Amino acid sequence: MPKLISDQVRKRVIEIAAQYGFVAQLKDGVQDQYVKNLMFFCKSLNQTVYIRKDRAVGDGGIPAYFHVAVHPNFFNKAWVSVPEGIEELINQQKKKNLHSSSNYQKFPVYPENDEPCGMSFKVTGYDALDKLFRQMATGNKMLNASSEPTASVSSQTDTALAFDKKSVFPKNTIVAVEPRKQLDTVPSKGLVIKSPYIERILAGTKTWEMRSSTTSVRGPIALIKQGSGQVVGVANLVGVKGPLTKQDKLKTIDKHQISVDRLESGETDKWDTAWVLENAQLLKTPVHYQHPNGAVIWVNLDQTVQEKLALAMP
Numbered sequence: 137m138p139k140l141i142s143d144q145v146r147k148r149v150i151e152i153a154a155q156y157g158f159v160a161q162l163k164d165g166v167q168d169q170y171v172k173n174l175m176f177f178c179k180s181l182n183q184t185v186y187i188r189k190d191r192a193v194g195d196g197g198i199p200a201y202f203h204v205a206v207h208p209n210f211f212n213k214a215w216v217s218v219p220e221g222i223e224e225l226i227n228q229q230k231k232k233n234l235h236s237s238s239n240y241q242k243f244p245v246y247p248e249n250d251e252p253c254g255m256s257f258k259v260t261g262y263d264a265l266d267k268l269f270r271q272m273a274t275g276n277k278m279l280n281a282s283s284e285p286t287a288s289v290s291s292q293t294d295t296a297l298a299f300d301k302k303s304v305f306p307k308n309t310i311v312a313v314e315p316r317k318q319l320d321t322v323p324s325k326g327l328v329i330k331s332p333y334i335e336r337i338l339a340g341t342k343t344w345e346m347r348s349s350t351t352s353v354r355g356p357i358a359l360i361k362q363g364s365g366q367v368v369g370v371a372n373l374v375g376v377k378g379p380l381t382k383q384d385k386l387k388t389i390d391k392h393q394i395s396v397d398r399l400e401s402g403e404t405d406k407w408d409t410a411w412v413l414e415n416a417q418l419l420k421t422p423v424h425y426q427h428p429n430g431a432v433i434w435v436n437l438d439q440t441v442q443e444k445l446a447l448a449m450p
Contacts, residue, residue, distance in 0.1 A: 138172060138190040142197025149174060149187060149202070152266050154335035155418065156273035158185055164395040165332075170239045178273065179341050183210050185272070186240060186254065202265055205235055205254035206272070207243055215257070215271045221264030225256040322446045326358035326367055326425070326435040327411075334361050336393055337416045338369045344392040346385075346407035350376050353434070358445060359416065360425075360435060367423040367441070370449055371416040378409035419448040 141149075146168075150160045158176035161169050169175045174187040185206055192200035203225060211233075216224050224233050236251040243252035259265050329337065329345065336342035337359065351373070359369035385392065385399055391410070398404050425441045437445065 139193045140172075140189045140197065141193055141199055145197055145199065146174065146189070148262060149265065150332070151335075152262065153185070153269055154332070154339065155266070156269045157181075157339045158269060158273070159336055159339045159341055160332065162332075164397045165393070173237065173239045175239070175241075179339065181210075181273070183207065183272070184241060186237070200260070202257075202259040203235075204257040204259050204265070204268060205237070205240065206256075208234075208253070208255045210272075211255035212271075215268060217267070220267060221260035222268050223258040223260075225258040321356050322442050322449065323356040323358040323370055324437055324442060325353060326360040326437055327373075328360045328362050328431070328433060328435065330362045333393070334359055334368065337371065337413060338418050340416065342391070342393045343413055343416075344377070344388065344410035345413060346392050346394065346404070347409050347411055347433075348406045350378065350409050351411060358423075358435075358437060364422075365424055365427055367419065367425060367437075367445060367448075369416055369418050370445075371413045373411060374414050375412045376409055377412060380408050380410060417450045419445070420450065421448050423448050 153160065153176045156178075157180055158178045161175040161177055163169060168189075172188060172190045174189060176185045176187070177183070178185070183206065185204060188203035188205070191203040194200060213224065216222055225235070226233055227235055230248070233255045234246065234249075234253050235256045236249045236253045238251050240252035240254050243254050245251065246253055257268060259268055327345070333342060333345070337345065353373055354375070355372060357371060357373050358367045359371055360366070361368050380388075382399060382405065385394065385404070386396065388410075389396065389399075394404055394407075423441060423444045425435065425437060427435065
């Protein structure tokens, strides 16, 4: 069994990717698709990104760098910034940036390989990983996506750069990955939602939040990540649907994102009402608030929080 990144590192990587609309692809909403790769998909870009879990992993499951693979037609050499910890990763056997794996779904197969191939970045530290995802999401310095894969050899050292274990999320603006209509008013109420479901809502892949009861609330609401003490997004709550049967939910998995296994198990039967969300948007930066004791579903936001929210809304 290869040495893999720690669960703490894995969670941190998933959080960074989710900020920019790249959602971790999981089996039954829990397990990674692959043992050796984290797989992310961005719906707005229709792009898949893979991060190796078994590369240069040291003590405590801390990697010396992240091996990030993308489709060759999506790879952009302009995103490379060696001083900031983003390098082009050269395959030392092939002497070019081409890396193969049977995990790389829908990536091309070249004559010299019998497996799909991607082009890769060598990314050192969380801040550099955040910057790369931000560039991929926004198209910053984006080149023509139809260009041919780069085959040049870069001067690359085998010595890994130091990985900053104490690195924190950069205080840069969180970026919405596609233009969306702004909400008309600042929300006065916040809905508490667990991870990873709140990330899926903000990425646009989940539009139904399943609950065990209906609600009369309509219009703009704040989205609160459970346990974080932060408002991280906003959305419009436009209506409810239900009560829904198990069969109804099996037909609408694309909307609520509950796996077939969980639906069949019966554990989600009580969640028979869909709260329908539209126009979910990431805030420019999270807004802290004081969570009241006993608040499980809704939080009333005070005037100070609403004022900060107004400044942070896209």
